[in-house]
Amino acid sequence: MKKLSVIGAGSAGLLAAVQGYYSFVNMPDWEVELIHDPNLPPERVGQGTVPGIMNLLSIVFDVDWADNPFDATVKHGIMYKNWGKKKDKFFHPFGMGYSAAHYDVNKFREFILSSNKFKVVEKNIKNYNDVDSDYIIDCSGKPTSFDNHTTLTNPVNSVLLGSSEKEDDLHWTDCVATPDGWCFRIPNIDSVSHGYLFNKDITSVEKARENFKDLFGIDSTDNLNFSNYISNQFIIDDRVCLNGNKLMFLEPLEANSNPAYVQATNRYLSYMLGRMTKRQVYDEIFSYVLKIQNYLLWLYQSGSKYNTPFWDHATSLEFEDNLFDGLVGLCSHRSMESLWSLMDNEDVPDHYGQWDLSSIKNWIQNTK
Ligand SMILES: Cc1cc2nc3c(=O)[nH]c(=O)nc-3n(C[C@H](O)[C@H](O)[C@H](O)COP(=O)(O)OP(=O)(O)OC[C@H]3O[C@@H](n4cnc5c(N)ncnc54)[C@H](O)[C@@H]3O)c2cc1C
Known part of the structure; x- marks a missing residue:
């Protein structure tokens, strides 16, 4: 028997375990387990997906729009408001034949963990040697140090979170440019999640909070700071592959995280099956993440309806x-x-x- 252990039950670990299960479904000599520490809660954010991910979930779990236990709301694309100088708003469609979803991350986790598609072990892992398996995908969250990481270029590094009442006509993610950055508005079954992204070195958190209230009517007390980075060493001892926040992070514009984790896991699985070399995996993951960095910078380069220090900075970032x-x-x-x-x-x-x-x-x- 060969065994893959995934560490972590955040978005990255859950998706990696599902992908492992699906890849090995016709290979009875492989088994998958997910190990997580229930006392270490995953990130509360990460509700937005892109189309391919929902296809995988509907195939593996036989879920659909009428019947899913994670409160999925439809995402037909992204509505950009105030971006660029040409239009007040425009849509980034997935195409009328495609859609993605937003979902409740806690319900999603509970559903996947109780699905019986793979073994789930509740344990705190202190050392990779404590994991008895051929390969590990480590999705245990943010690194404790950024010493061996490359900083990625991006204009935002902080977010205020909040929510408002349900809106019946929101069938996509709203992505609203603001004087300080941009704000996502994600429809839930019974509310709308907001994330006011800004650069804390340009806008103080107090000012961002004030603008968030003025523009969206939301009082936020919840503030997260983040770095944009990729690890320089993401395969350790030929056995441990890093994914999720352990591998990389870029701000949430275009919901890029989950697709990036799926891409990384696909390559790790190919490596485990002897279909890709370690060098190829490194090159492809690094190149993919740089493309996300570049594409997001390109979106910012179009500016917004605001001429503010934030947008001066954002439009000046080059690649x-x-x-x-x-x-x-x-x-x-x-x-x-x-x-x-x-x-x-x-x-x-x-x-x-x-x-x-x-x-x-x-x-x-x-x-x-
Ligand atoms: C404001 C904001 C909005 C975002 N929106 C989106 C979005 O719409 N779409 C999107 O794709 N992404 C989004 N993201 C990115 C998303 O948050 C990340 O994809 C997600 O947080 C990835 O987390 P993770 O799975 O790597 O780790 P975490 O969520 O931190 O989970 C870590 C897991 O590892 C376990 N663990 C930790 N240490 C150990 C240990 N020693 N032993 C055992 N288990 C351990 C924990 O119990 C936990 O289960 C957003 C990010 C931000 C900041």
Whole structure:
């Protein structure tokens, strides 16, 4: 028998265990277990997904829009408000044939942990040697030190959280530019979650709180600071693969975390099955995360309706990537349907990180 142990029951660990289960479903010589410490609570945020993840969940758990135990609300895309100088608002659609979800992270965790798809062990892991398995995916949360990490460039590093009353017409994530950054508005079954993202080195938390109240009517006492980073060593002793906040973090614009964890786990599973080398895994994960960094910076470069110190800073952040420049050039000169039809062309990369060419085109036509 071969065994994969996933440490952690936050978004990253839950998804990794589900992916492991699904990959090995026709390989009876593999087993998956998830180990977590119930006394160490996972992050409370992370409600928004992208389409592929919901497909995986509906296949593995036979859940759907009418019947799911994690209070999923539909996410048809992202509504950008106040971004760019051209329009007051525009939509980043997933396409009318696709959708994703927002969900209650606590109910999601309870559901996955009690699904019996894999063994669940409640234990605090102090040392990887205490885990008797061939491979480990460590999703035990934020690193205790950032010494061996690369800082990723991003203009926000703090968030105020809050919630308001349910809104019946919110079928996507709202992403509202503000003088200090941007604010997500996520529909829940009975409320709307807000996250007011800002840069604490530009805007004091008191000022952000005041603006959050003025713009959205929300009093927030909950403030989280974060760093944007990726670990420099994400496979340890050829056996332990880091994922989730242990691997990387970038602010939540475009709900990039869960898709990045899924991509990383896919590569780790290929490595465990001998289908990818360690070098390939490193190169592909690092390159994928840099693409997220770059794409988010590109969105900020379009600015917003605000001319403030935050937006001066955000629009000044640069990156270099000839591949991305080429894709922007391609998307600028072609119509949307021409790009869709190109996506079957093997000579043209159809994705940049989690984004297909239509996402790039959509941003160009709404902001440039
Ligand atoms: C404001 C905000 C909004 C966000 N919104 C989104 C979003 O909409 N979509 C999205 O994809 N992402 C979003 N994110 C990112 C999301 O929060 C992260 O993806 C998520 O927190 C990842 O957490 P994790 O699973 O790595 O670790 P955690 O959630 O911290 O979980 C760690 C787990 O490890 C266990 N553990 C820890 N130490 C041990 C140990 N020694 N032994 C055993 N178990 C242990 C804990 O019990 C816990 O189960 C957002 C982030 C922020 C800050």
